[in-house]
């Protein structure tokens with residue numbers, strides 16, 4: 001059965017690591033929904049959060065193949081129940097004098113921020129997990145989405161759980 | 168001690184006991200070649216005709232000695248010429264360090280003269296690779312490269328060094344490399360116990376040994392294991408020599424061109440034990456119908472091989488020598504007379520190429536075997552020649568069959584034979600070749616002659632790209648498309664032009680005397696041996712079939 005999985009991957013923070021990981025996925029035919037990467041609390045280490053689609057066989061293969069890369073330190077499949085996921089999305093919607101108030105109201109409800117306004121558009125920044133982001137996008141869609149940019153999911157495990165302590 | 172990057176590189180090679188490298192110079196490696204002049208007493212550089220030859224030679228050196236093979240090339244075309252050789256080593260898990268020069272750091276990324284992104288190009292065909300942009304990082308990078316090439320499942324590592332890095336000076340302190348430790352912490356008592364109980368419960372166990380057995384130096388342990396559990400053993404192409412070919416429990420190769428006994432045993436066994444092998448498509452064919460009656464036990468160093476090509480019932484991960492040794496300690500000797508009897512019956516019933524004589528390739532390979540007492544190192548090209556060599560020569564020791572298994576690289580054999588001869592000066596090294604493959608890289612004859620290497624090339628000359636022709640014959644209604652090579656090249660004369668001894672075998676009665684003459688010549692020899700273009704490799708499992716459904720003639 002094809003499922004979505006969120007992988008948290010610690011890698012050495014040097015050039016080339018991203019292309020090694022991306023190359024591995026394309027060469028072995030694994031599908032990436034999104035990939036984010038940035039430095040961690042230790043500046044020599046980066047964390048990648050990779051959302052992949054695949055059955056259990058593919059997930060197992062992805063994890064093992066990632067492990068074989070010399071620059072990969074740790075690979076963990078995040079448990080949705082025990083993790084927090086966040087994504088930041090910028091949405092530029094059509095907004096004239098008539099619709100501006102309504103869009104602003106929707107943004108308020110979602111605790112989204114209006115970060116740019118022009119005569120014909122409004123740009124909203126929304127942060128949240130996938131379902132929140134999707135609900136927001138669905139609601140503003142009727143006004144006409146001009147442009148949209150997403151960071152992709154980044155994630156951490158909840159509470160005392162840490163990637164360093166897991167296998 | 169202050170040294171420039173080139174000298175640091177050579178000192179790091181010496182730290183790792185490297186006394187032999189294969190390479191080809193150029194602008195970006197001038198500093199390294201200059202430094203080499205000061206190290207000629209400790210490092211012998213073999214200049215090949217082509218960088219591909221250098222990579223195959225380093226590979227053949229590594230496969231035949233177990234040491235790390237080292238090759239060296241300049242930037243741009245020098246580096247890209249290594250690519251096929253690196254990919255060949257990668258597919259067969261050969262420990263190799265490839266060193267390339269590049270343009271100076273300040274010119275990187277500007278499409279400078281002879282610049283290529285060789286780390287980008289070789290990312291998918293190396294175990295790991297590096298570009299070193301600061302001479303201060305050079306020594307440790309080289310040390311890491313040697314460690315990575317050898318540790319766990321071996322493989323090629325490339326180090327790309329811009330020209331200014333080999334010219335810049337910094338402090339160098341020599342270091343003793345830490346020994347490479349076998350991977351044993353993954354071997355659990357529980358996993359071993361379960362493996363032992365599967366063996367105890369099995370009535371018809373069958374072992375499939377791969378190249379991992381040779382890499383782990385686990386042949387003796389494997390023989391002990393097979394005798395102890397009374398299991399017949401087959402080998403993958405890469406595994407040949409890892410289990411003695413003259414052992415009563417040996418059933419021959421398995422897979423597409425496997426012995427029928429091996430393929431039948433795989434189909435009828437109740438426990439199929441893969442050891443240091445990866446269940447490649449050339450072995451398994453139709454995965455749904457492979458070993459239908461068996462549970463599959465997989466023992467391997469690489470966790471990513473478990474459940475990759477086939478679903479296993481149980482596995483043990485770790486250094487094979489240790490796994491098998493510890494497994495042996497758990498198992499009391501077992502007897503399975505009826506299973507062994509069955510295997511024996513099949514072996515009698517299905518011999519390979521029964522009645523092969525004269526200029527038939529199997530008969531020629533058997534002659535080569537007998538005249539060398541089965542003690543030669545046999546390199547091969549790719550195609551029918553490779554399979555005839557694999558089937559006909561009885562390999563009794565590891566590291567004696569040098570062949571491109573995973574990539575199937577035509578043009579591999581001569582370079583590999585040169586590397587094997589350099590690494591084993593006292594041994595006989597013979598390259599069993601096809602005319603098509605030989606044409607690809609015969610330029611390396613110049614290398615063999617120049618260094619007075621007594622390599623013998625036996626061209627099984629069918630004037631065709633035989634293996635492809637065979638497929639066209641069997642599966643494409645004999646429409647021979649671009650597989651006929653014609654008659655225009657006189658290989659014996661070509662050999663003479665290179666300064667080698669060129670000989671012909673055109674009649675059956677010449678086989679023995681000409682081979683004998685070649686073996687006594689003590690120089691590079693090419694034997695052009697005329698064979699029938701319609702001679703085929705059998706058995707063959709047709710595409711999509713189960714492995715016991717072999718065509719045998």
Ligand SMILES: Cc1ncc(C[n+]2csc(CCOP(=O)(O)OP(=O)(O)O)c2C)c(N)n1
Nearest residue numbers: 550551552577601602603604631632633634
């Ligand atoms: C570099 C390369 N190109 C193409 C092939 C495809 N191929 C596999 S076997 C073969 C024929 C080999 O002919 P030859 O060397 O004459 O050997 P024979 O099969 O006749 O013994 C070819 C073309 C290959 N394996 N390697």
